[in-house]
Amino acid sequence: MSFRSESSAQLARPVTFTILFVAFVLAALAGSRSLGSAAQESTPMPGVHDIGDMPAGNVGLTSVVLARVVPPTAPDQELQLARADVAPGATVSAHTHPGTIALCLESGSVVFGVAMGTVTLTHADNPEAAEQVDAGDETVLQPGDCLTFDATQTVHTLYNPGEAAVIWQAHLYDPDEPPTTFLATPPP
Numbered sequence: 001m002s003f004r005s006e007s008s009a010q011l012a013r014p015v016t017f018t019i020l021f022v023a024f025v026l027a028a029l030a031g032s033r034s035l036g037s038a039a040q041e042s043t044p045m046p047g048v049h050d051i052g053d054m055p056a057g058n059v060g061l062t063s064v065v066l067a068r069v070v071p072p073t074a075p076d077q078e079l080q081l082a083r084a085d086v087a088p089g090a091t092v093s094a095h096t097h098p099g100t101i102a103l104c105l106e107s108g109s110v111v112f113g114v115a116m117g118t119v120t121l122t123h124a125d126n127p128e129a130a131e132q133v134d135a136g137d138e139t140v141l142q143p144g145d146c147l148t149f150d151a152t153q154t155v156h157t158l159y160n161p162g163e164a165a166v167i168w169q170a171h172l173y174d175p176d177e178p179p180t181t182f183l184a185t186p187p188p
Contacts (some may be wrong), residue, residue: 008164017161021072028071032074035141044137049085051132057092057093057138058091058092058180058182060086060087060160061087061092062084062085062087062136063082063085063147064084065080065127066082066115067081068080068081074172076174077172078173078174079171079172080168080173081168081170082169083166083167083169084165084166084167084169085164085166086108086158086160086164086166087164088162088164090158091093091157091159091160092116092187093157093182094157094183095180095181096153096154096155096156096180096181096183097152097156097171097180098151098152098173098174099151099152099174099177100148100173101149101169102170103147103168103170104144104167105142105143105144105165106148106166106167106168107143107165108160108164109140109143109162109165110160110165110167111138111140111141111158111159112133112138112141112147113154113156113157114138115136115155115157116153116155117154117159118132118133118135118154119133119148119149119151119154119156120132120133120148121139121147122145122146122149124142124144124145124146133147155183156164
């Protein structure tokens with residue numbers, strides 16, 4: 001009986017994660033709409049306290065697009081689903097993307113920083129509640145936590161202070177635009 005309950009628990013987690021992720025993709029397609037807002041307590045990135053302290057670009061993150069489609073309701077846009085593997089110590093300096101993003105952390109833990117703009121955060125343990133993460137704030141994402149945001153208006157960073165992490169990301173954007181634009185970082 002113990003084996004069966006462990007198997008059920010193992011099956012329930014991916015199903016719950018998938019349901020949450022699909023809900024956020026649909027929310028991104030329908031337009032970003034805050035479910036509520038609350039002050040976000042920030043946790044500073046260990047060893048990286050200023051955006052200028054990060055190495056330029058992407059160090060230690062590899063992303064693979066697993067699916068793409070041109071939605072009939074947005075024929076000039078492309079919706080991509082990507083999996084990003086984030087190595088321990090990985091950093092992604094300040095950047096933007098064209099379009100809208102919904103992302104969820106599958107495993108590990110990463111620090112997501114907002115330099116400009118806002119993101120909506122939902123935690124795995126309370127998906128009905130949402131928080132706003134504002135410019136100048138950082139948040140530590142845990143497995144099942146999800147973010148949605150207008151990536152054209154939100155300059156953001158990423159840092160992985162711990163073990164390897166996996167992020168799933170849905171990105172609706174104009175495929176004629178570069179998928180990522182890094183901001184110039186000041187020289188040390």
